[in-house]
Amino acid sequence: MTEARPEIDQNRLVEQVLALTEEIDHAARIADWQRAALLSEQRSPLLMSFAPQQSPEALALIRRIQALDDVTLRGAQTAQSELVTDYRSAMDRTNAANRYNSVALMR
Template sequence: MEQTELIAQIDAFTDAIEHAAAMADWIEAVRLVDARGSLVALLSTDQPPVGIAAIRRMQASNDRIFADAQRAQQELTDEYQAAMSRVQAVGQYQSIANR
């Protein structure tokens, strides 16, 4: 595969990963990152400016998405803990109500 075609495919994967992350579809984002990784491994070390730009764009995108993923994980953790507290409260109510 030619480097220009490879770079175009990597760019397309980066766009798709950004979309999946924006939709909070983390399973799809992981699948796409894995697929893109196979292509990144095929890049030659001597890249033209367009290749360097694509790599930098991918790195910046990775940084943004990683920060978004950390926030999403914390939000989900907070929601889970709040739900577990409500479950515990319902259990306490049922224990008292059945006396």
């Protein structure tokens, strides 16, 4: 009976990691990057605790975790690209306003 105990603990661990992954995904979808980072820090040591051998049920959950991570990563990359574009646009507008102000002060 003691043989089944580690598998049960691993299943619970995988379920806990899945729950954190879902929370990370939700935080990323609402652009709460600080919360997503905090949850990722909490999740990381749990991921490292996964045993090499898993039950079929746990493997299915791990694949779901991987899929969610993939979606979250793509969303984060898109958000980063949008932020870079917005930043560059804002800097261009600021530079244009500074040039206008410089010319206006010369008159």
